[in-house]
Amino acid sequence: MNNQQNSRFFFNVDWISILVFIALCSVGFINIYASVFNTSESAAFNFGSSYGKQLIYIIAALIIGFSILLLDAKFFSVFSPIIYGITALLLVVVLVIGKSVAGNQAWISLGGGFKLQPSEFAKFGTSLLLARYISTFNPKFRDFKSILFAGLIIGFPLLLIQLQPDTGSALVFLAFMFPMYREGLSGYFLLVFLGMIVLFIADFLVPLQILIPVILAIGSFFVYQNRRKQKVMLSAILVTIIAIAYLFIVKVSYEKVLSPRQRDRIELILGLKIDPRGQGYNVIQSKIAIGSGQITGRGFLQGTQTKYGYVPAQSTDFIFSTIGEEWGFIGCFVVIGLYIFLLLRLINLAERQRSTFSRVYGYCVACILFFHVFINIGMAIGIVPVIGIPLPFISYGGSSLWSFTVLLFIFLKLDSNRMGFI
């Protein structure tokens, strides 16, 4: 490769995003090192350990990332149905030959200790196809048919993942609501969704005798407000009735649909149950570790909770507890700051795209990352139920790092090519 080619391939690439990406990977490496660090082991670098493997994963991720930059931007748009097909096929395969880890059949063993988690790759497969669908048909989501079609694109992998069962990864697919919203899906969908969550929580915390009158009062207020607009009035009545019905459905289905483990997690978060040695153990220990970091943290390798293994799954799902303990509030602030900077930048980049495909894909990337960050950190500090999903670029694991890298770098490639047409 000569310099000219170099400048052609990497022309217009958003280096700032790549820098943030590298920064987050480094944060991940440092904290994985800390979380598996053991004073009794020799200080020599060990490629067999988690941090050693993670270094290999990071180097591989960089190679993958820059290889993607070398590909033609049109490739992703053209091949999106095939990529989607492959990732969906992997999801089927994992259900057949997958390796079960902690009750989830989510892994395909590749030998040599390396494992592949297809649900991670399904995210960008789905993102690509959704972007392709929207850019090709420009549906605006005003009609039921287009919503249904988009819903099928998202729902198929979601269902397969739920069969593993991996509720956490499945939930991430709800992130696709935001790109759809950006492309015209009515804001009511988001509001209804938000309302469902609020009512779900309220259903546990407030007795029905209080909750139902409150809903009725709010409903009547809207009915009274819109008494001259018959159509709106009727829909307000309808929403009120549905809301109340929903409460009962949740109450009944809660017992029947969710597994006891999932119920425990929900009840723990809502403070209905105290169980320091059972389900709540992870969260309590994670909060203790993070809280003990105070403002400046205990310092690199000085976290006692981290060092002595008080937080389970500390290099993967609970990696944030290491950051919290060893780097304190300042460290957490920096990490969350990096994420929010990246997310806002991705949205801004998405908005500067001329092609709809690139824009939709950009939104998909930002929103998937957002869901991961929010759920993972929220879970580590106990405001979200324990849902085992990784912290992008930071958590230990090749599959998740590579899938996020692919996700991000495809967009960066599309962005570098924003002047061209796809």
Added chain:
Amino acid sequence: MDSLFNRKYIVQGLFIVVALILLGTLFYIQVFSDKYFISAKSNVLKRIYTYPARGVIRDRNENVLVQNELVYDLMAIPNDVKPFDTLALCKIIGVDTAKFGKNMRKARRLSRYQPGPIEKQLSIEIYQSLSEQLARFPGFFVQSRTIRQYPDSIASQFLGYIKEVTPTDIEKSEGYYRSGDYIGKSGVERSYEKLLRGERGVVNMLYDAHNVPKGSYAEGKFDTSAVSGEQLISSLDIRLQKLGEQLMHNKIGSIVAIEPSTGEILAFVSSPGYNPNDMVGRQSGNSYMKILAEPYRPFNIRPIQGYYSPGSAFKPLDALIGLQEGVIDPNTTFNCPGGFRAGNHWVKCEHVDGNVALRMGLARSCNTYACYVFQKLLTQQKYKNAQVAYADWQKKVKLWGLGDTLGVDLPGERTGRLYDESYYSRKYSKYWGYTTVISLAIGQGEMDATPLQMANIMSVIANRGYYIKPHLVKAIGKDRVIKKEYVQKHYVGIDARHFEPVIDGMQDAVNASWGTAIESRIANIIMCGKTGTVQNPRGKNHSVFIGFAPRDNPKIAIAVIVENAGYGSAYAAPIASYITEKYLKDSVAPNKLAQVEWMKNQAVLPPPPMPKVKLKPKPIDSIKLPILKNEQSTK
């Protein structure tokens, strides 16, 4: 740019709001609340204590009174205990499964992660057979500890005992003691607890999530090692103590012997005693209840808790105050017609001696003489009225250590009884005089003293005017430190020259043919003393002897009380003489050995069960005295 462009801000706004929620929660957890910081500390940091050996207590000649013996406690960390053969383990340690289960549950309740005691104080034999098989019982381990051991089984009330701390003890110590620790509960073990217990060592260990130790915190910067308790050198003489306990066997009472020049207590016998070895080991709980249930209350420390009328012991004191005040001189005589009339009371004297001077008055323990002196003291011209006179008299008597604790280094010392002027003023509303309290002249009535106080009076007389607070520990630790308060001289306000005439009288009481305490005469040693026969409404009279020897440079002051044993000359005086002889001559004269053996085998016990044992007998002097009316009304 399409019309939906603005939705970008909604999405970005959502991102920012969520980021702020996360940061806000983090701020609360990390900066605002220190709850998690503290939890983190208790997560990893555990304090492992090492226990020091308790201080050894020796007698004045360095013979061991109490030492330590290794025992083994079976401990368990409940969470580490895997299913095991309960029956086999119970068989090895020799307990039934029910008790074992109870202890296991108790340990689990205490903490699942901290070791808790399952069975305490296993013998070395059990320990040996257990340690071979301990691998079969994961989660169990044996911790060695020391317990008290008493080679001679003597001086139980003096030494006291140690017991496991109660929750109240823990609270009082502000967290120094921890559940399972031992604390001195009585005697020297209690009064010198802080010195004897030593300093507990602590290792700040770091533990990982699986409770595996990970080394000590900060390279052991905050760790301390255990420091053994200080050794105590007691003032007791093991030979006297042993002889005293043997002589008092099957009798109720006290022997207190003091070295006058130092205030060191040479013998401290409280009978009945108990075997101090019963209070340690696995059976200590049972023995404790058994001892507690005994009718003669072995836990009572009679030398400092028993109340007896000082009686004869008080008469020299009276005479000395009289000499000091100048109301009498050694040659002043009073006529004894066989009693003394004080108002409408008649204080009887058992003999009619005619004109009695000081020496004879003391030797014969003449009540009339004592009453005259008392009358003179309380009717001196310098006083405005009898009340003022009494207040002054009471103050002088108190200087002798009566009516208040002497400050001996044992817990539980009682004050005795000596009322001040305001008590009588309240009772008789100003209309009282010396006749009202005339019984005090002969150490009777509203006056009680402990055997220790009586021995201390003898100590003052032996020293010709002062005493040093009697104490039981003469030196602490390697450096042989002695408490400052136990070297200070307490003067009683009587000039030394006044003592010789009084001592003459006491010498006659023991050595002259007309003396009352002739039984305690010792060959080649001039012993000075007095007998007492204290009337007791509940049974036979108490036998009392007080004295000191030799006359010049006295080495021992002694008080002996044998309850319900009749005349002072019958039991108390001989016992005192054997002890004194043993101390001064190192052994009792061979011709007396048979008597000593006879005395050891005598049983003088009132018929049990006794009514509430309140060692507050109605006392009477060697000379029988009618019970005074006003005295009756106070009881």
